Amino acid sequence: MSTENLQPTEETLDPNNWNEIRALGHQMIDDMIDYLQGLSNKPVWQQPTAEVKEILNRSLPKEGQPAEEIYQEFLSYILPYNKGNIHPRFFAWVQGNGTPLGMLADMLASGMNPNTTIGDHAAMYVEQQVIEWSKEMFGFPESASGLLVSGATMANLTALTTARNSLQDLQIRVKGTDNKLTVYCSAETHICVIKATEVLGIGSERTRIIPVTDTFQINVPALVTKIKEDIEAGFRPFCVVGNAGTVNTGAIDPLEELYQICQEFGLWFHIDGAFGSLAKLTPSFSEKLKTIEKADSLAFDFHKWLHVPYESACVLIRDKKLHQAAFSSVPNYLSAHERGLAAGPEPLTNYGIELSRSFKALKVWMSLKEHGILKYGRLVQQNINQAEYLGEKVSKAMNLELLVPISMNIVCFRFNDGAHTEEALNQLNKEILMRLHESGIAAPSYTIIHGKYAIRANITNHRTRLEDLDLLVNTIVNIATGLLIKVVEFDTSNLKHYQAFKDINYDWINKYFKVEQGDLDSLENPVKYFIATGGAILLACRGDEILGTTALKPIGDDSLELCKMGVSEAARGLGIGYAIGEAAITKAKESGAKRLYLETNSSLSPALNLYKKLGFSQVKNFTSPYVRADVAMEMYL
Numbered sequence: 001m002s003t004e005n006l007q008p009t010e011e012t013l014d015p016n017n018w019n020e021i022r023a024l025g026h027q028m029i030d031d032m033i034d035y036l037q038g039l040s041n042k043p044v045w046q047q048p049t050a051e052v053k054e055i056l057n058r059s060l061p062k063e064g065q066p067a068e069e070i071y072q073e074f075l076s077y078i079l080p081y082n083k084g085n086i087h088p089r090f091f092a093w094v095q096g097n098g099t100p101l102g103m104l105a106d107m108l109a110s111g112m113n114p115n116t117t118i119g120d121h122a123a124m125y126v127e128q129q130v131i132e133w134s135k136e137m138f139g140f141p142e143s144a145s146g147l148l149v150s151g152a153t154m155a156n157l158t159a160l161t162t163a164r165n166s167l168q169d170l171q172i173r174v175k176g177t178d179n180k181l182t183v184y185c186s187a188e189t190h191i192c193v194i195k196a197t198e199v200l201g202i203g204s205e206r207t208r209i210i211p212v213t214d215t216f217q218i219n220v221p222a223l224v225t226k227i228k229e230d231i232e233a234g235f236r237p238f239c240v241v242g243n244a245g246t247v248n249t250g251a252i253d254p255l256e257e258l259y260q261i262c263q264e265f266g267l268w269f270h271i272d273g274a275f276g277s278l279a280k281l282t283p284s285f286s287e288k289l290k291t292i293e294k295a296d297s298l299a300f301d302f303h304k305w306l307h308v309p310y311e312s313a314c315v316l317i318r319d320k321k322l323h324q325a326a327f328s329s330v331p332n333y334l335s336a337h338e339r340g341l342a343a344g345p346e347p348l349t350n351y352g353i354e355l356s357r358s359f360k361a362l363k364v365w366m367s368l369k370e371h372g373i374l375k376y377g378r379l380v381q382q383n384i385n386q387a388e389y390l391g392e393k394v395s396k397a398m399n400l401e402l403l404v405p406i407s408m409n410i411v412c413f414r415f416n417d418g419a420h421t422e423e424a425l426n427q428l429n430k431e432i433l434m435r436l437h438e439s440g441i442a443a444p445s446y447t448i449i450h451g452k453y454a455i456r457a458n459i460t461n462h463r464t465r466l467e468d469l470d471l472l473v474n475t476i477v478n479i480a481t482g483l484l485i486k487v488v489e490f491d492t493s494n495l496k497h498y499q500a501f502k503d504i505n506y507d508w509i510n511k512y513f514k515v516e517q518g519d520l521d522s523l524e525n526p527v528k529y530f531i532a533t534g535g536a537i538l539l540a541c542r543g544d545e546i547l548g549t550t551a552l553k554p555i556g557d558d559s560l561e562l563c564k565m566g567v568s569e570a571a572r573g574l575g576i577g578y579a580i581g582e583a584a585i586t587k588a589k590e591s592g593a594k595r596l597y598l599e600t601n602s603s604l605s606p607a608l609n610l611y612k613k614l615g616f617s618q619v620k621n622f623t624s625p626y627v628r629a630d631v632a633m634e635m636y637l
């Protein structure tokens with residue numbers, strides 16, 4: 001028996017067998033790198049199953065279990081039900097993707113596990129360097145200070161605390177808040193700013209919500225009027241919060257004007273630049289965001305547009321003295337020494353609320369070194385260009401409506417075929433979004449724009465490619481059409497059905513090939529060819545209009561042939577082929593058939609793609625009575 005297996009008299013959380021944990025660690029890294037490499041082929045999201053929810057609701061473990069076993073549970077019950085924000089077609093909210101090196105950096109930081117608060121050790125200097133780099137990124141002066149925090153929420157809170165505590169005559173740290181303080185921001189400001197003012201004892205009522213213009217920017221004259229009214233009424237305005245990229249639409253407030261107003265009235269100018277401030281790194285927005293350099297404070301995220309893994313954000317404060325004055329307090333158990341571990345840089349508790357802090361600086365530091373700031377600028381620009389592309393695609397698409405001009409990287413739009421009330425459109429678009437999420441193909445989010453339910457695609461994604469946006473648009477149109485189309489069975493007493501079946505198929509055959517006698521026979525005698533033989537004909541209808549057809553014909557061996565799949569010229573590209581194809585598959589299953597078969601021509605590539613999407617695969621060798629057929633496909637039901 002090796003000593004490793006002896007019952008220890010003293011316990012530890014370290015493994016008995018270091019080689020086992022080493023092997024497991026290697027396996028985890030391999031698995032996660034495979035996972036990241038293969039993302040594009042996985043669903044963006046899938047709903048956690050009832051089993052998963054049950055397992056994640058079990059009570060506290062009393063005894064331990066082997067690490068390998070726990071890892072298997074992770075692979076089965078946790079990893080497949082990821083949120084999806086790492087995926088190339090995740091466009092919901094404003095979230096970053098992370099990177100492989102960022103993931104590994106998090107592992108290294110957890111391995112070192114320094115509490116990054118006080119002391120003379122490397123993590124303190126890494127964080128200092130990241131703050132220096134952040135100041136450089138945004139043109140803040142040498143003399144400015146900053147702190148890494150969990151997210152822009154904490155960054156905004158830290159900045160607003162500094163702004164409030166900077167009112168030295170009020171001695172707020174000693175005496176508590178004065179009930180006359182007021183702060184100003186636009187109606188599109190992130191809710192975390194309002195929460196911050198509540199936490200700070202200013203209250204949401206004295207957080208003056210200024211209306212926005214048509215382009216969702218703060219209404220400057222209204223702001224000035226409100227400040228003057230408040231002064232008149234004996235309030236004490238102390239801060240304006242400007243947005244560099246609002247969460248709903250990506251709008252940028254007129255920052256220079258806000259800065260001038262703050263100068264005029266002696267107010268603190270804070271900018272919430274959670275994601276949008278990073279557009280300062282691009283040629284197209286560097287001028288527009290230049291005023292950031294003059295702000296009193298800035299909140300921004302590393303975990304959004306710079307894709308450092310969660311959580312990582314930063315607050316920058318122009319006046320280091322005021323930053324310190326807002327938070328510093330050194331109890332004797334934290335006092336710095338001249339030498340030894342308790343020496344080193346100034347404790348970071350002097351700049352924020354949190355005491356115990358992770359070494360999140362490492363993943364930021366490694367990421368910035370790996371790619372360089374220029375590449376991050378190019379990637380932000382790439383997303384801005386992609387939003388432009390998506391906006392144009394939406395504007396050109398039949399039945400899609402752009403709801404807001406694109407100001408940066410957020411595209412708000414909806415399906416609107418002009419045939420519904422506003423109320424019905426809101427319901428329809430919500431249903432489209434939920435189905436889109438359930439399909440796992442793409443995940444945009446939603447917002448309400450002037451009372452209209454909008455599908456909102458936010459592109460802060462280094463993995464997105466133009467074809468991902470094409471797929472997003474096509475899938476939305478397909479889902480909408482599927483929702484609006486009703487597939488009905490051929491009614492042998494309805495003359496319109498005969499006419500539509502003939503016209504739609506005649507038109508497309510005539511367009512791509514030559515209509516032959518055999519075609520005419522079956523188009524003119526649909527009952528004889530399809531229905532009387534035990535098959536079926538399905539028609540896709542929108543209201544009274546018949547827009548598509550397909551037929552099923554028994555061909556022996558429990559097989560049905562799918563044929564006469566046609567969509568009227570005016571309704572191409574709406575996903576009708578998909579809707580009617582799905583209906584045909586359902587019908588074939590109901591009839592007890594074991595296999596669906598079809599023949600087509602390789603020149604009809606949209607049709608081939610459609611059949612693949614429906615689940616058909618190509619048959620290698622086949623012989624056909626049809627001259628036009630050079631591809632055969634089948635599907636087992």
Ligand SMILES: *Cc1c(COP(=O)(O)O)cnc(C)c1O
Pocket residue numbers: 094150151152153154190192245246247272273274275301313
């Ligand atoms: C995301 C966001 C926030 C909140 O940031 P967290 O990192 O989620 O805490 C604040 N403001 C804006 C504009 C945002 O987009």
